[in-house]
Amino acid sequence: MGEVAVGSVVPSCHKSLLPPTGPQFGGGEWKGKLNPKWQCSVLIFGSKRQPLAIKNQIEKPATYSSSISTDIPLYESPVASFDQYLEDKPRVFKAIFPDKGRSQQLNEEEWRIQMLPIQFLFLTVWPVIDMRLRYKSKGIDYPPGVPCDITNVLELDIIRWKLEGLDDMLKPSHFTLGVKGALYPDRRGMKSRLKGQLQMSISFVLPPVLTLVPEDVRRDVAESVLNRLVENMKLKVNSSLLADYSEFKREKPKNLV
Known part of the structure; x- marks a missing residue:
């Protein structure tokens, strides 16, 4: 000026x-x-x-979160258990994120994902996240909420992120994206069940041009965005993942011949 x-x-x-x-x-x-x-x-x-x-007055970051769980029947095969399926992390990742054009494998445990655009208030952003999948067993270092007597668990975690598509004026001075999840077979009852949990949270400070947006409007929009994301993840687990496991069971006997 x-x-x-x-x-x-x-x-x-x-x-x-x-x-x-x-x-x-x-x-x-x-x-x-x-x-x-x-x-x-x-x-x-x-x-x-x-x-x-x-x-200048420093605004405290606003934090919003959403969580979801899944609990559905799991039909295992004696020669192709769900534990064996979870050990194949690249296959599990591909079942959950089938779009090869928006993902790449970084190493044995990590993948980079170009997420679909997210609309928040007047902004449209393209998050790029690095997700880590870890296979754990024997109750060692299980995620919170997973019983220690569960045989195996696959842990999902976002370890890095960045926002694309925003100019400097619209970039938040603080932004944190957190995603933690777990997927495991539960055989403690009469029948096996596939159980999972996913929690997603965001924390940010709005850029000055958006600070006049009322807090209740921010919260409604943020929670709506998070709910859609976790519901989409649950849908992929309940459909794509189980469909791929069914294919895994059909392939296993052929591999034993």
């Missing part, structure tokens, strides 16, 4: 708060005291010799 001529504005906040003087105001000294709460609430651009600095 350009500078404003000194003569066109009040050059000092302190001078603007001085009491008026002159015969029309009694001519005497003003005996009252200035209220210390009186402060300048606008930024006045003075000359370079007398700059005025105003401390």
Whole structure:
């Protein structure tokens, strides 16, 4: 922004708060005291010799979360258990994220995913996430909520992320995306069941251009976005993953021949 001529504005906040003087105001000294709460609430651009600095107010990050669980029948094969299926992490990942054009494998446990665009308020962003899949067994370092007597569990976790599609003015000064999930077979009852849990959370500070959006509107939109994402993940587990496991069971006897 350009500078404003000194003569066109009040050059000092302190001078603007001085009491008026002159015969029309009694001519005497003003005996009252200035209220210390009186402060300048606008930024006045003075000359370079007398700059005025105003401390910016730091907004606390807003955090929103959504969680979901799945519990459906699991029909296993004696020669192709679901434990064996979960050990094949690339196959499990492909079943959950079938679009090869939007994902790439980084190493044995990690994949990078270009997510579909997410609309939030007036913004459209393209999150890029790095997801890690870890196969765990014998109750060692299980995720919270998974019983220790479960034979095996596949843990999902987002370890890195970035937002694409935003210019500098619209980028939040703080943004955190968290996704944690677990998938496992539960054979403790009369019949085997496939169980899973997924929790997704976001934490951010809105850019200044969006700070006037009411908090209740922000919350409704954020929770709606998160709910759609976790519901989509659950749908893929309940359909794509089980369909691929059925194919895995058909393939296994052929491999044993």
